[in-house]
Amino acid sequence: AQKITQTQPGMFVQEKEAVTLDCTYDTSDQSYGLFWYKQPSSGEMIFLIYQGSYDEQNATEGRYSLNFQKARKSANLVISASQLGDSAMYFCAMRPRRGGGNKLTFGTGTQLKVEL
Amino acid sequence: EPEVTQTPSHQVTQMGQEVILRCVPISNHLYFYWYRQILGQKVEFLVSFYNNEISEKSEIFDDQFSVERPDGSNFTLKIRSTKLEDSAMYFCASSERGRGRRYPSTDTQYFGPGTRLTVL
Numbered sequence: 001a002q003k004i005t006q007t008q009p010g011m012f013v014q015e016k017e018a019v020t021l022d023c024t025y026d027t028s029d030q031s032y033g034l035f036w037y038k039q040p041s042s043g044e045m046i047f048l049i050y051q052g053s054y055d056e057q058n059a060t061e062g063r064y065s066l067n068f069q070k071a072r073k074s075a076n077l078v079i080s081a082s083q084l085g086d087s088a089m090y091f092c093a094m095r096p097r098r099g100g101g102n103k104l105t106f107g108t109g110t111q112l113k114v115e116l
Numbered sequence: 117e118p119e120v121t122q123t124p125s126h127q128v129t130q131m132g133q134e135v136i137l138r139c140v141p142i143s144n145h146l147y148f149y150w151y152r153q154i155l156g157q158k159v160e161f162l163v164s165f166y167n168n169e170i171s172e173k174s175e176i177f178d179d180q181f182s183v184e185r186p187d188g189s190n191f192t193l194k195i196r197s198t199k200l201e202d203s204a205m206y207f208c209a210s211s212e213r214g215r216g217r218r219y220p221s222t223d224t225q226y227f228g229p230g231t232r233l234t235v236l
Contacts, residue, residue, distance in 0.1 A: 030171060033223060045159070045207055045227035091159060095223070102211070103161035103172055104225060 002027045004092050004107035011112050013082045020067070021077040021110045029053075032096050033066030034060055034075040035104065036066070039089040048090075082114045118142045120228035122208050128234045129198055137193045137231045139208030148191045149209040150183065150224060152176070159207065165191065198235045207232045 003026040036048040045099065049058045051066045055078035059066040067076040079086055089111050093104040121140045129135050141148050150162040161171040166181055182194045191210075195202055209225040 003146075037227070044207060047224055047226055050144040061186070065194055068215070093159075094174075099128075102149070102164045102166075103174070104151070104159075105161070106151075106159040108158045 002032075002094055002105045003024060004094055004105055006092055006110050008110045009108070011046035011110055013079075013112065013114055015114055016081055018078060018080045019082055019112065021079070021090050021092075021112065023075045023077065023107060025073050025075065025092075025094050027073075027094065027096070032094055034066070034068070035093045035095070036064070036075075036077045037091045037093060037106075038086075039091060040110070041088070044053070044063045045091075049077070053105055075105070080110075084114050084116070087112060087114045118144075120210055122206075122228035122231050123155055124231060125229065126232045126234070128236065132197050132201055132233055135195050135198055135233065137195075137208075137233070139191045139193070139228055140143050140189050141191055141210030142212075142226060143189070143199065143225075145210035145212050147168045147171075147213065147225075148183075148185070149211075150193045151207045151209060151227075152204040153230075154204045155205065162206075166216055192228050195233075198233075202233050203233060203235045206231075 005024045007037045018040045032053045035050045038046045049050045049059050049066050051068045056069050063080045065078045090111045091109045095104050123138045148165045151159050153159045161174050163177045164171045180196045184192050207230045208228040211225045
């Protein structure tokens with residue numbers, strides 16, 4: 001069974017600063033995909049970034065980057081130059097790339113608040 | 117930019133009633149999913165659907181639940197006899213491809229805005 005752990009229920013960051021949201025995972029699969037989603041207070045789930053387990057480089061998407069450490073089974077999200085609009089709940093999720101199903105397994109989320 | 121749409125945005129129903137939640141996935145996507153999120157909790161997988169049949173379902177997805185793709189654009193989740201504990205946000209998602217494909221961007225699941233179901 002796969003498990004995602006997000007140990008930070010809440011985080012605060014000053015506007016324009018960088019912040020790291022932690023995610024560790026547990027799986028016996030060799031091939032898997034890791035995702036981060038953002039959920040603003042309005043409720044929708046917005047895809048941010050993807051990392052494949054065999055990708056040699058850390059994924060980046062604009063101000064988002066993923067600090068992927070396979071041996072430690074961690075996939076931390078780094079948001080650079082935080083903006084007020086980044087205040088939201090952030091979920092880490094995993095899906096096996098081969099075998100099993102397509103389902104995403106989510107963590108419990110981290111509530112990020114960006115302050116002036 | 118194409119997006120997943122869901123209707124209604126909020127549904128209030130009495131316990132024991134049937135509800136149908138509707139979704140229009142992104143047009144060239146082939147894989148469809150339903151997830152739910154009970155207030156304040158994490159997102160949970162319910163079911164995945166491909167080629168007009170269920171490809172995987174969770175323990176939550178019991179006989180009270182069913183999914184259907186009645187035409188070329190809609191994807192629906194039906195709850196036959198709602199319970200209080202079915203109150204949650206229900207998300208539809210779609211992806212262009214399933215797992216194991218060469219280009220991971222096509223595996224990404226894009227979510228709709230959700231339907232908040234309240235069972236009284």
